[in-house]
Amino acid sequence: MEKEVLGYVRVERDQSQGYRGLKTIKSFWPGEVVLREKPLMTAPSSAFADRLVAYSNLESKKKGLVLQSTFTQFEVDDRGIDVTDEALAQALEVAKQRGAEVSPADARCVLQRCMAGSLVDKLHLYEQASLLRHSCAADVEFVYSGGMGAITARHNIAPQKFIGQWLLEDFNLWWKGANVRSAALQKAGLLNQECMCERCQGEDTCRAIKCPGCFDFQKRLKAARLLMLMSSSAVLMASFVGWCRVTIGGFTARMQGEVRRNGKLKRWRCNVCDFNASDVAVEGYIKIENKLVQELSDASAIPDDKLLEQVEVVTSRVGSQHWLAASLNFEVYDRCMREGGTGMTYSACLASLRVAEWILSRKLAAPPQRLTDHVAEMMFHTLHFIGERLSGIRDLRVCYLRAVDLLREFFETIDKRLLDRFKTFAGAAQNIRRRCGFCQKFLKENIMSKEGDISADDFHNETTICSRCATLSYCGLSCQMSDWKRHRYYCIPLDADFYSARVGLILVPA
Secondary structure (H helix, E strand, O other): OOOEEEOOEEEEEOOOOOOEEEEEOOOEOOOOEEEEEOOOEEOOOOOHHHHHHHHHOOOHHHHHHHHHOOOOHHHHHHOOOOOOHHHHHHHHHHHHHOOOOOOHHHHHHHHHHHHHHOOOOOOEEOOOHHHOEEOOOOOEEEEEEOOEEEEEEOOOEOOOOEOEEOOOOOHHHHHOOHHHHHHHHHHOOOOOOOOOOHHHHOEEEEEEEEOHHHHHHHHHHHHHHHHHHHOOOHHHHHOOOOOOEEEOOEEEOOOOOEEEEEOOOOEEEEOOOOOEEOOOOOHHHHHHHHHHHHHOOOHHHOOHHHHHHHHHHHHHHOOOOOHHHHHHHHHHHHHHHOOOOOOOOHHHHHHHHHHHHHHHHHOOOOOOHHHHHHHHHHHHHHHHHHHHOOOOOOOOHHHHHHHHHHHHHHHHHHOHHHHHHHHHHHHHHHHHHOEOOOOOOEOHHHHHHOOOOOOHHHOOOOOEEOOOOOOOEEOOHHHHHHHHHHHOOOOOOOOOOOOOHHHHHHHOOO
8 A cells, every 4th residue: 555654644554453544754752743734624513414514615626535535435334434314314405405515425425434533523524633543552642723633742652653542532441451441442433353552452550450379379478487386397497498488587478469461462471470371360350350340330329338348349359450449549539529529538538649559550651631630630639638737636747748759750650741730749748858757947958958047956966767657857866756656656667558558547547
């Protein structure tokens, strides 16, 4: 097929998907324009009659481009796009009353191509931009402005790569598993097979379940420890070397891993151990997953008093890294913040931090802009909520500092433009770090940054730090011991995440 160069992209047939798409001819940085194009046809609305009138007003050359250069008849038919005879006759009658003369065959072809291109732009049809396909990685974003349609890179794009944007109306599908997204794409008529985009064919980090191999290892390790405590025999001790490693300090336990499905290889692999198996080997987990997905498909139907309980159920059965856990946490937050809800609460705060931690751990590209804006508002509401309660009865300083560190990395990952709005919260966190956790005097290393006069009482020689959380600093051992009476109830271990029981008890006491 002859390739047509279109500025920085060219039209090619993607053999994996079976449709034509836009393929880059150079690399792009985030924010760089990939393609800019004037529309072939512009309609005042998406009504069939308006589209036919707009088509009839085109020059003969543009009419030919609409019928021949936008979508092929095979692409239209394969996606199941059609216009009923009744709707076509009604549209032709209205268009004729407005002075538009279009043959029924041409009218059907025009409406089919407008319907196919409406996923990119509802009111405009383009020769090249309308061919922009769906991509679960959302490489680019299409925007119409100033009479031109522009495709802009959302993150780094390599040359010789098919580009696409998120075309599904349900943005919540972005964080779900590849199998769920593929089913939704086929239902929407965007694909007639499983999605072959780079994200779906790679490791499905959203559909991550607890590793059976690591789980069995932990059970054997507990049994080994129990028998070791029951006997001091060196022979018995050595017999368990095959189950776990023995060190001078005792056993070094292997962490619980997660298995992720590789769409291209059709295999499940663990990120910690050497577990590598087919779908048959993890059939039991898949059944559990499917059952949970079916039960929790409509999260809005779950009663308020059972929602947090369902989060724990999902975490215990498939793990906290599965998309179901993130979906339920989204529901916790949205239910509190929607009209008629309770507003921002500690439960919503914990849920939003878990969502941010989950998205970062999945190492995904930036989500679609609409979802990015929604998630960003979640995080700023959370920071504002905790920041207002730093001087309350609860000692939320460690939790606030952990949240600031987490969300700084989060904003750098999804959209660096949000860092300007984040500066206020980062400054408040820095002010906590540069003062003693008990007497609030400036610490020695931060004395020179203090404004105004510095008295002799401001200088301290022995700065200490909490060894458990490694977050709060003190001007001396006496201040640390005095603060420990309160801090011990709100101290969060350094290796604890927001799914840990410790953080849950601090933010949402039982």
